[in-house]
Amino acid sequence: MxxxxxxxxxxxxxxxxxxxxxxxxxxDAPKFLHDLTGSGQSLLRxxxxxxxxxxxxxxxxxxxxRAHRAAVEDELPGIPDANVxxxxxxxxxxxxIGLAAAVLVRRDPDVIVGSFAADHVIRVPHLFEWAxxxxxxxxxxxxxxxxxxxxxxxxxxxxxxxxxxGLIIDGAPEAALVESFVEKPDLETAKHYFAxxxxxxxxxxxxxxxxxxxxxxxxxxxxxxxxxMELAEAWxxxxxxxxxxxxxxxxxxxxAIDYSVAEPAAAxxxxxxxxxxxxxxxxxxxxxxxxxxxxxRSDNLAILGKNARILADASSxxxxxxxxxxxSVVGVKDIVIVDTDDALLVTTTEHAQRVKGVVDAxxxxxxxxxx
Amino acid sequence: MxxxxxxxxxxxxxxxxxxxxxxxxxxDAPKFLHDLTGSGQSLLRxxxxxxxxxxxxxxxxxxxxRAHRAAVEDELPGIPDANVxxxxxxxxxxxxIGLAAAVLVRRDPDVIVGSFAADHVIRVPHLFEWAxxxxxxxxxxxxxxxxxxxxxxxxxxxxxxxxxxGLIIDGAPEAALVESFVEKPDLETAKHYFAxxxxxxxxxxxxxxxxxxxxxxxxxxxxxxxxxMELAEAWxxxxxxxxxxxxxxxxxxxxAIDYSVAEPAAAxxxxxxxxxxxxxxxxxxxxxxxxxxxxxRSDNLAILGKNARILADASSxxxxxxxxxxxSVVGVKDIVIVDTDDALLVTTTEHAQRVKGVVDAxxxxxxxxxx
Numbered sequence: 001m002x003x004x005x006x007x008x009x010x011x012x013x014x015x016x017x018x019x020x021x022x023x024x025x026x027x028d029a030p031k032f033l034h035d036l037t038g039s040g041q042s043l044l045r046x047x048x049x050x051x052x053x054x055x056x057x058x059x060x061x062x063x064x065x066r067a068h069r070a071a072v073e074d075e076l077p078g079i080p081d082a083n084v085x086x087x088x089x090x091x092x093x094x095x096x097i098g099l100a101a102a103v104l105v106r107r108d109p110d111v112i113v114g115s116f117a118a119d120h121v122i123r124v125p126h127l128f129e130w131a132x133x134x135x136x137x138x139x140x141x142x143x144x145x146x147x148x149x150x151x152x153x154x155x156x157x158x159x160x161x162x163x164x165x166g167l168i169i170d171g172a173p174e175a176a177l178v179e180s181f182v183e184k185p186d187l188e189t190a191k192h193y194f195a196x197x198x199x200x201x202x203x204x205x206x207x208x209x210x211x212x213x214x215x216x217x218x219x220x221x222x223x224x225x226x227x228x229m230e231l232a233e234a235w236x237x238x239x240x241x242x243x244x245x246x247x248x249x250x251x252x253x254x255x256a257i258d259y260s261v262a263e264p265a266a267a268x269x270x271x272x273x274x275x276x277x278x279x280x281x282x283x284x285x286x287x288x289x290x291x292x293x294x295x296x297r298s299d300n301l302a303i304l305g306k307n308a309r310i311l312a313d314a315s316s317x318x319x320x321x322x323x324x325x326x327x328s329v330v331g332v333k334d335i336v337i338v339d340t341d342d343a344l345l346v347t348t349t350e351h352a353q354r355v356k357g358v359v360d361a362x363x364x365x366x367x368x369x370x371x
Numbered sequence: 372m373x374x375x376x377x378x379x380x381x382x383x384x385x386x387x388x389x390x391x392x393x394x395x396x397x398x399d400a401p402k403f404l405h406d407l408t409g410s411g412q413s414l415l416r417x418x419x420x421x422x423x424x425x426x427x428x429x430x431x432x433x434x435x436x437r438a439h440r441a442a443v444e445d446e447l448p449g450i451p452d453a454n455v456x457x458x459x460x461x462x463x464x465x466x467x468i469g470l471a472a473a474v475l476v477r478r479d480p481d482v483i484v485g486s487f488a489a490d491h492v493i494r495v496p497h498l499f500e501w502a503x504x505x506x507x508x509x510x511x512x513x514x515x516x517x518x519x520x521x522x523x524x525x526x527x528x529x530x531x532x533x534x535x536x537g538l539i540i541d542g543a544p545e546a547a548l549v550e551s552f553v554e555k556p557d558l559e560t561a562k563h564y565f566a567x568x569x570x571x572x573x574x575x576x577x578x579x580x581x582x583x584x585x586x587x588x589x590x591x592x593x594x595x596x597x598x599x600m601e602l603a604e605a606w607x608x609x610x611x612x613x614x615x616x617x618x619x620x621x622x623x624x625x626x627a628i629d630y631s632v633a634e635p636a637a638a639x640x641x642x643x644x645x646x647x648x649x650x651x652x653x654x655x656x657x658x659x660x661x662x663x664x665x666x667x668r669s670d671n672l673a674i675l676g677k678n679a680r681i682l683a684d685a686s687s688x689x690x691x692x693x694x695x696x697x698x699s700v701v702g703v704k705d706i707v708i709v710d711t712d713d714a715l716l717v718t719t720t721e722h723a724q725r726v727k728g729v730v731d732a733x734x735x736x737x738x739x740x741x742x
Contacts (some may be wrong), residue, residue, distance in 0.1 A: 023699075183643040311732055313725070326714040326741045328394075328729045331722030335703070339715055344708075346717060351702030354684070358699045361682055370697045 004056035005136050009104050009111050012047055013096040013116035014064040019359045020285040023343035024320055027369055032118035033071055036283050038304060044118045045075045054132050061085055063096040092254040098217050102232035105210035113141045114207035121280035121292060135207035137171035143272040144208040144265050147281045148200025150361050154190035155160040158200040159183055161273055179270040181263050203280055206257060216261045217339040224253045286336040287352035290318035303365055317349055375427035376507050380475050380482050384467040385435040385489035390730045391656040394714035395691055397742055403489035404442055407654050409675055415489045418448050421496055426501050434467040459616050463625040469588050473603035476540055476581035483510045485578035492663060495651035505645040505732060506578035508542035514643040515579040515636050519571025520651045525561035527725055530554055531572040549642040552634050574651055587632045595624045648682055657707040658723035659687035688720055714741040
């Protein structure tokens with residue numbers, strides 16, 4: 001399992017800011033550039049390191065905003081120039097992954113691309129590898145394959161994938177067709193899914209032959225596909241690329257690949273799934289971040305921040321400290337404190353989802369300088 | 372009531388740091404230098420302004436630490452040099468008030484001194500004036516007179532004064548002897564006191580002829596008295612003062628005037644009381660501060676800080692902001708957030724008393740730079 005897969009190319013869409021993690025995540029320091037696990041590594045770097053044994057150093061592409069180019073290259077020193085795909089503005093995942101696929105398929109017609117978000121946390125890398133290797137085997141058979149995470153609890157925070165009929169594919173003993181996608185459930189439904197074992201979390205990982213993926217985009221979103229093809233044609237011509245991006249990119253439809261490709265493909269029996277048995281979290285908000293960093297104990301106070309100076313007593317939740325200030329926390333339960341140079345957030349894990357509303361409100365109140 | 376009282380001199384001991392208000396109050400910015408009511412004025416300045424109509428501009432003395440001289444003079448521009456009494460280190464209230472009395476009695480043998488803490492909040496100034504004028508009338512009769520605050524609720528946070536037999540004194544219709552002092556009660560006892568109406572809060576205000584006060588100190592604490600006399604003799608000689616302070620001050624007994632003078636005087640029938648019908652608070656901790664600034668509504672979030680940028684939703688308690696940072700507060704109840712340049716405190720009004728423990732802990736952990 002230690003050799004890279006020769007026909008595989010990993011694509012890391014690194015686009016989202018992660019508004020629900022404000023004021024830690026923000027326009028000029030998006031979530032994927034942060035260390036959210038205390039490992040000393042940014043999420044982007046950890047994603048890269050997880051993919052390198054699978055794809056090899058020179059076959060990992062990053063799709064990111066022009067504004068993040070320098071930061072991405074700092075995190076990934078030595079990334080080949082040809083593997084950095086710069087968006088002039090965010091156009092969601094179909095455009096980002098589709099662009100990479102369209103460019104890569106011109107370089108290698110049989111290439112298999114796998115897309116893996118830059119801002120998820122995954123533990124137990126060899127189980128991740130095993131899932132990806134199965135998914136690549138499935139993709140070689142012409143399926144679009146997703147990796148569905150075997151749930152560790154009845155979560156209401158994620159969408160689910162309903163596993164259907166098993167597939168007999170060499171090198172992918174756990175592969176099955178996807179029966180359907182289901183949106184985030186209520187708790188009762190989530191408990192039912194959890195007990196059933198055939199429901200997996202949708203982690204947005206898709207592995208497919210590039211040509212198969214593009215054909216699916218063409219079938220579902222012909223205009224978007226045409227734009228991507230035109231872009232790809234200009235891409236490897238240095239002089240043509242910039243003007244093509246400026247002309248075409250801003251007009252591309254904004255749509256998540258889940259809706260443009262995965263759901264229609266599932267309906268046609270073109271979508272397969274392999275289960276992921278690794279620990280996975282998309283760290284969607286500070287409640288997840290707190291849980292992720294508290295060693296599984298809800299009475300713990302998780303602390304994140306390289307030089308944090310925290311004095312805590314009888315408190316639980318999480319403190320994120322990005323300043324040299326002393327932070328004293330006394331007798332507060334399930335608290336969320338995020339201390340940055342220009343903004344401070346205090347909320348509770350229960351209200352962590354409402355942070356997005358704070359960001360919206362700050363935009364309206366003229367305090368956008370801290371976003 | 373608008374003319375100053377000719378034989379009256381006000382003394383403002385401005386010594387304490389107010390540890391339970393850390394990180395707002397600290398060694399180089401003690402509580403009395405802060406605006407804790409959003410009035411735009413420091414507590415010291417407000418105390419001064421309250422006393423000026425009673426004593427006159429040139430007859431208000433401030434006893435403070437050498438380190439606070441410049442700050443005090445900034446707050447009280449034009450304060451006569453002779454009215455600033457500098458301590459080389461804090462020696463508690465008997466030494467501070469006793470020193471002022473000993474110096475002032477040499478300047479005017481019949482002077483009546485009244486001591487009023489620099490860091491209390493008082494509303495309805497004409498009721499304060501009325502109480503002080505009664506207390507001065509009582510003091511002229513040779514009593515040490517205190518002003519006991521008529522309780523507005525059954526507080527367990529203050530000590531109480533039990534009012535005894537009424538006194539017949541011209542100009543002081545409400546004067547009575549003090550029967551006894553009682554320590555902070557439990558809630559049941561406090562409710563009983565509150566219903567009884569003859570128990571008043573001890574606000575540490577003492578009004579007395581200076582010679583009477585000094586005689587009481589001499590009777591109870593002869594050594595301390597001797598030190599004060601020696602200091603006073605050197606005081607108005609510029610060359611002698613500094614060396615005398617350095618020699619004598621550090622050896623003076625540290626004892627609150629409540630214990631050295633008030634309690635023994637009460638036992639001998641020398642202590643009188645007049646009730647204060649004004650709103651009073653010693654703002655002992657952030658719970659008091661929250662209450663004081665929330666307009667009496669417990670579901671309000673009080674905000675303190677001249678240039679505070681606060682975005683609050685569904686929260687109550689208090690935010691004190693001394694930085695230009697945006698502070699977002701979402702769904703936290705009875706919270707206390709104190710945001711300063713080098714330290715942040717997050718606790719609840721329920722745990723406000725524990726802040727003193729934080730200060731002690733910071734001293735031990737080597738984080739004393741933020742105290």
